[in-house]
Amino acid sequence: MAEESFITEYNAEEKGGIWSFWIRNARELIRFRHAIYNFVVSNLRARYRRSTFGFFWSLLNPLFTMVILSVVFSTIFKNSLANFSIYIFSGLLPWTMIFNSILNGAMALISAERFLKKVYIPKIIFPIAIVSVEAINFLLSLISLFFLAIFLGAKISWVLFTLPLALLITALFLLGLVMFVSMLNVYFRDLFHIVQVVFTGLFYLTPIVYPLEFVLNSPLLSVVVRLNPFLYFIELFHSIIYRAEIPGVTTWGICIVLTLTSMFIGSLVFFAKENDVVYRL
Amino acid sequence: MKSYIQTDQLSVKFRIYKNRGLSLKEFIVNRMFGQGERDRYTEFFAVNNITLRIDSGDRLGIVGFNGAGKSTLLKTIAGIYFPHSGSIRINGRITPLMELGAGFDAEQTGRENIFLNGALLGFSPAEMKKKEQAIAEFSELGEFLNLPIKYYSSGMYGRLSFSIAAMTNPEILIIDEVFSTGDAHFVEKSSQRILQLVEQSQIVIIVSHNLEQIRNLCNRVIVMDKGVILKDGLPEETLGFYNDQVIHANQ
Numbered sequence: 001m002a003e004e005s006f007i008t009e010y011n012a013e014e015k016g017g018i019w020s021f022w023i024r025n026a027r028e029l030i031r032f033r034h035a036i037y038n039f040v041v042s043n044l045r046a047r048y049r050r051s052t053f054g055f056f057w058s059l060l061n062p063l064f065t066m067v068i069l070s071v072v073f074s075t076i077f078k079n080s081l082a083n084f085s086i087y088i089f090s091g092l093l094p095w096t097m098i099f100n101s102i103l104n105g106a107m108a109l110i111s112a113e114r115f116l117k118k119v120y121i122p123k124i125i126f127p128i129a130i131v132s133v134e135a136i137n138f139l140l141s142l143i144s145l146f147f148l149a150i151f152l153g154a155k156i157s158w159v160l161f162t163l164p165l166a167l168l169i170t171a172l173f174l175l176g177l178v179m180f181v182s183m184l185n186v187y188f189r190d191l192f193h194i195v196q197v198v199f200t201g202l203f204y205l206t207p208i209v210y211p212l213e214f215v216l217n218s219p220l221l222s223v224v225v226r227l228n229p230f231l232y233f234i235e236l237f238h239s240i241i242y243r244a245e246i247p248g249v250t251t252w253g254i255c256i257v258l259t260l261t262s263m264f265i266g267s268l269v270f271f272a273k274e275n276d277v278v279y280r281l
Numbered sequence: 282m283k284s285y286i287q288t289d290q291l292s293v294k295f296r297i298y299k300n301r302g303l304s305l306k307e308f309i310v311n312r313m314f315g316q317g318e319r320d321r322y323t324e325f326f327a328v329n330n331i332t333l334r335i336d337s338g339d340r341l342g343i344v345g346f347n348g349a350g351k352s353t354l355l356k357t358i359a360g361i362y363f364p365h366s367g368s369i370r371i372n373g374r375i376t377p378l379m380e381l382g383a384g385f386d387a388e389q390t391g392r393e394n395i396f397l398n399g400a401l402l403g404f405s406p407a408e409m410k411k412k413e414q415a416i417a418e419f420s421e422l423g424e425f426l427n428l429p430i431k432y433y434s435s436g437m438y439g440r441l442s443f444s445i446a447a448m449t450n451p452e453i454l455i456i457d458e459v460f461s462t463g464d465a466h467f468v469e470k471s472s473q474r475i476l477q478l479v480e481q482s483q484i485v486i487i488v489s490h491n492l493e494q495i496r497n498l499c500n501r502v503i504v505m506d507k508g509v510i511l512k513d514g515l516p517e518e519t520l521g522f523y524n525d526q527v528i529h530a531n532q
Contacts, residue, residue: 008360011368012292034400042397046388118383119401120360120375188305275363279295 021271028122039129059144090241091208097138105178113281127178155244166236176262179270284373284483286335291367293328327353329508337483342499350508376451382438391426420444454482
């Protein structure tokens with residue numbers, strides 16, 4: 001590394017567009033890749049450190065939640081328990097990833113204060129690390145719970161090969177959102193609490209503990225539920241894991257458009273304020 | 282490769298808030314009733330329109346009263362603060378020796394923090410693996426290295442910080458008053474090492490209130506006050522100028 005010559009430039013007069021920001025940040029991300037790796041690994045490790053079951057909590061926690069929700073809601077909807085638990089499992093895991101990403105993401109820059117104010121570090125690292133941690137947790141839980149799902153009668157098919165694509169799109173969608181909320185939360189600290197309430201509500205506006213058909217009877221509800229962007233991402237996972245079908249073109253299309261929108265708005269807000277944020281912490 | 286630092290009409294300003302965070306409600310209410318955010322803070326320039334060229338071979342000391350903008354200038358060079366106007370161009374890798382425990386994660390062990398800190402300086406885990414032994418030995422932290430650093434005393438923090446920075450072969454070394462870390466034995470040892478580091482580095486910038494130290498280490502000194510450079514030159518003349526100021530302030 002020592003032979004490498006690099007020139008760094010900070011110029012207040014130079015205002016670039018989103019592309020030039022991303023190009024500069026991509027270069028920084030390559031330079032700081034070991035730091036991202038360290039943040040992700042230490043975060044995963046810290047989560048399970050000192051608990052007796054350690055990593056198995058990533059399996060046990062969703063397992064218990066799933067059992068509780070399945071028993072309660074299969075009774076309410078008079079569905080078969082085995083079938084319904086696979087449904088809940090395939091929606092609950094991505095929802096957990098969404099919920100945790102946004103909630104931890106809202107605090108991403110604020111809790112990174114000790115780094116941001118003391119060393120040079122590209123700010124984009126923190127949203128990326130948060131979403132990566134949640135995506136990895138999703139995968140860990142998914143893999144371990146899959147054995148149970150098979151036992152309960154889940155279909156294994158080659159459709160599962162589209163799962164990484166669904167995960168990637170969802171993660172990028174979340175990255176845009178996290179860039180947005182993490183930055184905004186520095187300026188409006190109330191946002192964290194608002195987000196918490198909104199997402200608790202959104203959980204019930206997303207077909208996770210009830211089937212989508214359940215709300216389609218009511219014209220009002222079906223409109224509201226369709227306006228919920230998370231519906232389409234959860235639908236990807238319902239389709240791939242629960243129904244063993246490749247998601248429809250419309251679903252993919254809507255998800256891609258939503259992802260591009262969130263990445264665009266997230267980048268716009270994040271890059272507009274990334275140089276100012278250290279003065280506001 | 283020859284390192285250099287060039288700042289051009291560099292300014293950094295701070296806001297002093299009467300009330301820190303702005304809630305969403307306050308923001309909307311303020312906007313609606315046309316009450317500007319401006320009433321809530323005052324601004325001042327910590328670094329004001331500074332144009333400065335530092336070349337390879339310079340051992341630059343920065344002196345000045347508290348609040349003169351010395352540390353802000355260092356932090357801007359280190360990339361922590363982004364300038365509000367003007368620009369700064371740096372050729373070379375910067376090793377900051379600024380705040381103790383900067384870039385540490387309290388939950389991670391000392392050993393893990395060696396890798397984290399290395400990563401923030403741009404070193405891969407493999408490169409840090411090679412330095413790990415030397416860092417561990419220099420820090421003399423022994424078994425404590427396997428403990429999360431939230432249990433460290435400030436002296437131990439300082440040792441680890443310094444030991445990592447000391448093993449990274451800096452091109453541009455930035456030092457902000459970190460000499461007196463740890464016990465007398467470690468202070469002696471680290472002062473020795475700093476001399477070596479200053480020798481090896483292409484550019485060294487030191488902020489210190491210890492004028493004796495500046496005189497010994499530097500071949501160029503600037504005097505700062507209220508965000509501007511009052512004097513720039515050889516240590517004898519600038520330090521003399523600064524001493525006059527100190528005497529003047531005392532009267």
